[in-house]
Amino acid sequence: MAAVVLDRQSVVPLYFQIQQRLSEQIRSGELKPGELVPSEQEISARLRVSRMTARQALKSLCSRGLAYSQRGKGTFVSRMKLEKNFRQLLSFSEEMKDRGSRPRSKVLAFKRIHPDEEVAEALHLGPAEEVIFLRRVRIADSAPLCIEAANLPARLCPELLERFEPSGSLYRELAEHYGLQVHMADEVAEASVATGAEAKLLRVRRRSPVFRFTRTAYLHTGQPIEFVESTYRGDRCKVVNRLTRHLEIVS
Amino acid sequence: MAAVVLDRQSVVPLYFQIQQRLSEQIRSGELKPGELVPSEQEISARLRVSRMTARQALKSLCSRGLAYSQRGKGTFVSRMKLEKNFRQLLSFSEEMKDRGSRPRSKVLAFKRIHPDEEVAEALHLGPAEEVIFLRRVRIADSAPLCIEAANLPARLCPELLERFEPSGSLYRELAEHYGLQVHMADEVAEASVATGAEAKLLRVRRRSPVFRFTRTAYLHTGQPIEFVESTYRGDRCKVVNRLTRHLEIVS
DNA sequence: CCCGTACAGTTGTATGGACGACTGGACATA
């Protein structure tokens, strides 16, 4: 194990540098699943940091699922294979890029409207507040993948209609021009079959299997930023999730 | 705000007591969404604990999604409505209990077998290792809900065949008699339509929409404990998920 | 009126120390 790897002048916190170093060793196989990770004391002594700092590094490693701790025994590399496939919150554009496809969109509607009650409720809108409505067919590898209808509070993204090129990445626009970072989303998925209209847009047979998603996205403050209803071709996508049992992760 | 609420003799950690107290205030509406939560200093002074302990309480509150912190400003109650509906990792029996239904099962198979390659791979089995195989139709409110086929490494639960009453809760049996706590699971969902055989078991028409799940459950060590393939009636269930965008939750 | 500075309040990072609880092995004892 190396000696001097920490840059104490860096803006990157020490515990984060340590965590990254350990992550790297796990990824590279230098530390193998089931093996003991350096203990808090050992890190503390070797890298000349306080034990609390070493501890913070190990905890962040655990919270990322790369390791787990056992009181009295030590901290071990997890046997879980962490494919990056399990779902984070990705926009359509990002998801396609991840998969190496080039995303395209056919815009069906892009306008400012009065939302119905379900949308207003989901977005915590006041009375008479309007939304930007964007309905698109999403295309990957030259074939339709889904129909997506998004609603955004007009108050939070003024002039979106004028500024945004509606075939581009909405999340990117929100981040770059409005400083709005989507942080999490609640999503409901249903298994269903395509209606006639949907089948036509998705270029599948009527009554083909589809996913129906209803998603509400939030900023990290909990402010709702987007309400989306979408219909995905069942033959072209899977939903991959990682579920945890107890969420009392403590720190 | 009260004065003495902490039991310093308790086995329950101080930071956890504080976190529970704040959670309660949020749930009861005493602290409203968007409002400022007591600052680290304030908690520290009021409850006579160190700032680090107060900090740990607030962090655990944040990691549960009930609040969020902003450097230089403070910690605020999240606007997110935290319905408990979003999916944790629940066994079928637990899920039913949550919904107030009484779960029942019809056991189709319960035996020890040599797994196929996919199962052996998913469970990290050695060559010639066997699994306990359990196939059941799950019934809720007197109607079939899903067909479920579970595989467990026989090595980890010896005598399960003799001991376990296969219409009961598998997770409970694993926890109580083997000390095996399921901690997380990776799950793949597909939208599809019922085959003839499935339709008969589920009492739906052929080609009705269904979910197909493939799930691998793990202990907190990352050791795979269960591989399940299941088919759910599309008209009787939804999949509710909470997705987060950045998993670098740090500590 | 506008703008920069100063300041108080907050969270983020880091130090160093202390004790408790638990694990596993070495060791002594019956």
Place this chain on the structure above:
DNA sequence: TATGTCCAGTCGTCCATACAACTGTACGGG
């Protein structure tokens, strides 16, 4: 051999303190 005891190693909790980074406000000078 079997059993209990002790002990070193480890993580969990908690303390007191310090400084850095950031925010919003108040104040004063131009």
